[in-house]
Amino acid sequence: MSALGKTFVGLTGFLLLLGGYIYIFQDMMQPRCSRPFVQIGDRCYFFSSNKAPSYDNYKVSYKNRVFSVPVIMDWMHAKFGCETIDQQARLITIQSAEEMQRIADFLRYGAHAQTHTVFWSGGHRGQLSDRNDVNHSTLVDFYWHDDHHPMKFTNFPHKDPPKRKFDDGFCVFLEFTGQVVVMRVGSCTKKIAFACELYF
Numbered sequence: 001m002s003a004l005g006k007t008f009v010g011l012t013g014f015l016l017l018l019g020g021y022i023y024i025f026q027d028m029m030q031p032r033c034s035r036p037f038v039q040i041g042d043r044c045y046f047f048s049s050n051k052a053p054s055y056d057n058y059k060v061s062y063k064n065r066v067f068s069v070p071v072i073m074d075w076m077h078a079k080f081g082c083e084t085i086d087q088q089a090r091l092i093t094i095q096s097a098e099e100m101q102r103i104a105d106f107l108r109y110g111a112h113a114q115t116h117t118v119f120w121s122g123g124h125r126g127q128l129s130d131r132n133d134v135n136h137s138t139l140v141d142f143y144w145h146d147d148h149h150p151m152k153f154t155n156f157p158h159k160d161p162p163k164r165k166f167d168d169g170f171c172v173f174l175e176f177t178g179q180v181v182v183m184r185v186g187s188c189t190k191k192i193a194f195a196c197e198l199y200f
Contacts, residue, residue: 095153122172169187
């Protein structure tokens, strides 16, 4: 075989090998989070408020239909809003102080300058049953979605207890103070922004 033929065979083999590597590793080269979700740490989040303040709704295309998801909603509608944006999405949960700090850093440096400072999370007072009824004996604790165990991590600010039981509400929202994100409790009917995360 001539030198030119050997070069051709070598080049062809190299290109085939390179093509194989690209095929195998193409998933690794794809961004983990697709729009409108952003990657923070190793998770994918969506903040309804991370847009120009003139937008009242977020347009979502699903099965050739366009849905208009409002930027601010009550807790229950925000829960459905996440599922409308992506079937694998739920309201955000916070599992650690490190995750809370990563979200605070994103809101400080990566979010729209006019972002809302409060947004719904997936937290609520009391454990939900399979029928979405509240187990009233568990109302002293806070839970994420349908988790059967109380939250392991919380950072509610210390304050005086409310004047009457559950005066501050049942649903957990997060507030960005400009430096940190803290958990607060409010009426589930309050209309505020919301944050979702993808569950793979």
